[in-house]
Amino acid sequence: MSRASQTLFTRANTGLPPSYEVLKEEHEVAVLGTPASSAPAGPTIISIQGETSVPDHVVWSLFNTLFMNFCCLGFAAFAYSVKSRDRKMVGDITGAQSYASTAKCLNICALVFSLLTAIVLIVLMVTGALVAHGAFQQYGQDHGGY
Incomplete structure (x- = not known):
């Protein structure tokens, strides 16, 4: 067993908050998991308009x-x-x-x-x-x- 997994088991049993490594592993599992819907996700386009410069002459x-x-x-x-x-x-x-x-x-x-x-x-x-x-x-x- 690795040291991180030992930390996970011992802290879970003692009621202490999980360490950074545990949160990172949970995030990786959530990202790699399958999406909730079976429909393919389309691209998301976000258009941000900057300050429009108007010359006043x-x-x-x-x-x-x-x-x-x-x-x-x-x-x-x-x-x-x-x-x-x-x-x-x-x-x-x-x-x-x-x-x-x-x-x-x-x-x-x-x-x-x-x-x-x-x-x-x-x-x-x-x-x-x-x-x-x-x-x-x-x-x-x-x-x-x-």
Whole structure:
């Protein structure tokens, strides 16, 4: 007889609680035993959803509000970004995603329109400078100047 089985018999007779080895052996027997139902056990699928990260685009909206506020689109984007952050704090993920999507679209529109306006202004300034330079040269040639 092994020492663990001797411990089991002597402790069972004396009324002392069983040792760790006895509990481990009982657990192994319970695990290796046949299942109670004869139907095959199917897989158990547990889906755990983690924290959903919703970008609220507040920094981008603030930048557009301060520097590229084409037709107040930057301000509107900032308002929607704040609404998205509020919805996220309350726990309304769907509402936060909706407001964030609107803020993103407004930010993109403000950025594109502001860049196009800047490009058009640069082109107009360059062409205006070239036309003015040509006009001054023509005036100089016509009036005997330089």
